[in-house]
Amino acid sequence: MSVANAKLSVLKPVIPYTGSIPGGLHPGEIIIIQGTVPSNADRFQIDLSCGGSTRPPSDVALHFCPCFEGSPCVRCNSLLQEIWGQEETVQQLPYKRGAPFETIILVREDAFKVRDA
Numbered sequence: 001m002s003v004a005n006a007k008l009s010v011l012k013p014v015i016p017y018t019g020s021i022p023g024g025l026h027p028g029e030i031i032i033i034q035g036t037v038p039s040n041a042d043r044f045q046i047d048l049s050c051g052g053s054t055r056p057p058s059d060v061a062l063h064f065c066p067c068f069e070g071s072p073c074v075r076c077n078s079l080l081q082e083i084w085g086q087e088e089t090v091q092q093l094p095y096k097r098g099a100p101f102e103t104i105i106l107v108r109e110d111a112f113k114v115r116d117a
Helices: none
Strands: 030-036 046-049 060-067 073-080 088-090 100-107 112-116
Touching: 046 100, 060 100, 060 112
Parallel strands: none
Antiparallel strands: 030 100, 046 060, 060 073, 073 088, 100 112
16 A cells, blocks of 8 residues: 555554544544564554543544454453443454455444454
8 A cells, every 4th residue: 555645654563552644534544554473462552542541531533442362362452531342253253363464444424444464
């Protein structure tokens, strides 16, 4: 994917990475996340938060969490006014411990569409 028109590129960030997206997110925009899953990972997560507050916690528009323990799956959710929504679970896990990945998040008007490249 080309990043020629990118709002922001973050290369080799310190993990966990926290940063803002200039101008926010709008329908039709995409987020591309590239990385490598640690070989000893139980899980990792990508959260798109609506702020940086921890007390009370900021709303989380998207909580995306690939889990490797037990029955491998991807869990997705959102947090609104300190209440978690209904979790969606996908039993297919396209991520592998120790392997590189590229995840693409498409911003839609009322949802996010996430795919592994």
